[in-house]
Amino acid sequence: MAEKTNPRLELSSRRYSSSSSGSSSSMHGRQQRHAASQAQQQLGSSRLLRHRPAAMDYGEAYENLFRSKVFQSEMVVKEFDSIMTELRRLSMMAARFPDFDLAGKEMFLDKMEEGTERYKLFMKRLELCDDAAAKEYLRYTNAQMLEGGFTLQAMFEGLTQSLGQYRSWLEEERRVSADPVKHQAFLAGFRQAWSNSAMGAIDMSVLAQMADPAMVVAAQKDPAFYKCIREISDNPTSETMSKWLDHPTIGPLVGAMWKSMQIARSRGQQ
Secondary structure (H helix, E strand, O other), rough: OOOOOOOHHHHHHHHHHHHHHHHHHHHHHHHHHHHHHHHHHHHHHHHHHOOOOOHHHHHHHHHHHOOHHHHHHHHHHHHHHHHHHHHHHHHHHHHHHHHHHHHHHHHHHHHHHHHHHHHHHHHHHHHOOOHHHHHHHHHHHHHHHOOOOOOHHHHHHHHHHHHHHHHHHHHHHHHHHHOOHHHHHHHHHHHHHHHHHHHOOOHHHHHHHOOHHHHHHHHOOOOOHHHHHHHHHOOOOOOOOOOOOOOOHHHHHHHHHHHHHHHHHHHHHO
């Protein structure tokens, strides 16, 4: 006697088979798109790496940007100045971040996230505009950053990731804040960890007093600037900085960074 097939089970089986096939196809499609995206990014990076402008090119691109038609707009200039002023102000407070109370830490991170997003949006607008000087500046900036192993996009992604980590620390502190003993133990460990990071090791408020603006601009124009910054950010120690102290254009800035780090450490030991 032939076994009867339950039509509901058969229909369900067909649906499952169809769904599995579609899911597999969809996953394969996503993998193909991801591979294509990776290849496109690598191609873009290789094009930038093949074009390694001289230091004068970076300087000209930097100066031309602020003479471009984009920066003839009073609104653009005000927005740019506002973003830079806010980020500079926050960076000068960063070394003391562990000493803020919970409300202060949350306010600082809110402002950092807001400033980072505004800066990211401003750079995106430069990318989308039709101004030749803006495009030239972005091309040279990305080429210069690639010397240090990253891009503008990677920089913003790194900032977002770091801010997320700081948020998690804030939540951890909030959880232990009701217990004075646990809270003090947390703060001691946090201060130590922060002092070993780039944001905590180098007191930007001290650096701002030591670094002449012309010194900073000269360093920023050098093709090796972002390579130097990347190395110091990854490992903010005297050993790392000593590699750059004799550099003709970046060395003076690194020397000021080293002094500000020593002052920050001596203050932390008091």
